[in-house]
Amino acid sequence: MATIKDVAKLAHVSVATVSRVINQKGYVNSETKEMVLEAIHELNYVPNELARSLFQKKSSIIAVLVPHLTSFYFAELLEIIEDLTLQYDYRLMVCNSHDDPKKEDQYLKIFDQYNIDGLILIANTHRIEDYKKLDIPIIEIDHKLTDDIPSITSNNFLGGKLAAEKLIKGGCKKIIHFRGPSDLVIVRERTEGFKSALEEKEIYNFSYDLEFKTPSQDDIENVIQSNLDCDGIFCDSDYMAIMAIQALQRAGKRIPQDVQIIGFDNIEMAEHLKPKLTTISQNRKEIGSFAVTSLMKLINKEELEEFHRKIDVELIARDTTK
């Protein structure tokens, strides 16, 4: 691997001059510049980012902490984030916490060691104070853990409300809400939005907690079997909805005639299913790009015009509702 010294030697100049050429800083004669450029080309030289980072105390690496990789929602979000990060000429370190405190510990240390320039928190965490101690820009997605860290989330209350309203309009009288773990704020907000629309209406309803990553097929089956008279289902993810649809089909229910069902996320697959899934769409593109651009602003010490951003969700009516 050629170094800046090799280039300097070949171009018969000092390393300082080479550095100036590379960074387009300071004055340098255009002829000298030519020579240097030639030498760089000749030697196939690329500056060592590690050395650069060491000097500048800035790694051009940002990290994203996710709870897992195997859901469409996260994967699609991650693709958007990765792409934009690269466009800003930063690298992305993907950190999978796996909801495992040990892995979180490891990564927390790594963030320090590598002079990570910024952090996007998608995973839920109880160690927000430790992250703050890192003293680097942070953006939270889907969680507003504390007031002084900028965040972006979907309007989950609205999501729950829209779903309930749609089912009410469809004439449902008994609704099941298959939701995520109710200790998550987003889940509570969706539940509140959902209940808010149901208030004072004579509609029986209840919420049932499931895991987001691996919703229990058995639980869904059991709940549906014990409530065969239900005529509406709202799920906190499209994946749950897919599983619920199958349970309903096994129970001989017709969709949407007997039971109407609404998912959440609007994963790509949702419109390819049969029946096509009605769902609450989260604007991943907006979420991902707000996260990255805000982080870049913070890294460049710019002000954020919006500290806590809430993105409206949208009901996509398809074939699983009337």
Place this chain on the structure above:
Amino acid sequence: MATIKDVAKLAHVSVATVSRVINQKGYVNSETKEMVLEAIHELNYVPNELARSLFQKKSSIIAVLVPHLTSFYFAELLEIIEDLTLQYDYRLMVCNSHDDPKKEDQYLKIFDQYNIDGLILIANTHRIEDYKKLDIPIIEIDHKLTDDIPSITSNNFLGGKLAAEKLIKGGCKKIIHFRGPSDLVIVRERTEGFKSALEEKEIYNFSYDLEFKTPSQDDIENVIQSNLDCDGIFCDSDYMAIMAIQALQRAGKRIPQDVQIIGFDNIEMAEHLKPKLTTISQNRKEIGSFAVTSLMKLINKEELEEFHRKIDVELIARDTTK
């Protein structure tokens, strides 16, 4: 951020001694050691990996190049790789080529700049020579692009063969093979295995090319509509199979009575579908761990006992076949 100098000062020793303590190299009096450890604790000191890397010309970062993040197969594989990488105390840089030569270019440069220690190639590439020039250990997954780079792939020929045999045994007389892009070696191998079992049998069959990432729903629909007399379908991914099942249901076909169908990958969802999907299972765990452990061996200049590994696939018979 405290540096080694701060620690040295606080412990009243030289930086050399601190370094010895940190790295547990060379002799150091146990009392001095105590003092140093105490100072480290006091200052919350963590060694700067960037400086370390610079000196050692080794970043403890490995990169994985993937074509996209949004398929279960890749996501699950990636989770395994990420986890293992961290266990070896390396960091993972996830690079999404997105089948975009420009992004590949960018990453190629980054690999050089950051002294990446090793590379796992999952994405297909036409620039294998450029990767070789990096002069770092490389492992290929799912592609054996060249003889001198170690690789691991599923036994795709076997996969195609098993699928065909199962359909033959089930009495199929006209079989469609929805496959991936036929310029991929894995796709050609599956096709060959598939045809090999069909040879000399009087079974009409043909292969139809689709994209892995976004198989065209319309194409699948059209092909099935134009071949309503087909009674067997083999798909190169479970995702394609899910879409084919829906097309069949729209066409009023019963599965498996009228048409039998077999997928590929065995994604988690496969056994939660209705009907449960018969599929060819790829051993992701084995693939991921072979890739990472082999890469670690190469990084440590150890020999590989197996240069090109082929992992047997397995037919998981469920409800979409007789």
Place this chain on the structure above:
DNA sequence: TTGTAAGCGTTATCAC
């Protein structure tokens, strides 16, 4: 306009 040299935070070699 260019070169010299100090410094970024480490590790390793060599004296003592």
Place this chain on the structure above:
DNA sequence: GTGATAACGCTTACAA
């Protein structure tokens, strides 16, 4: 056992 010190590859005052 321990401490100077050079080196890793780069950037940036400061001098020339």
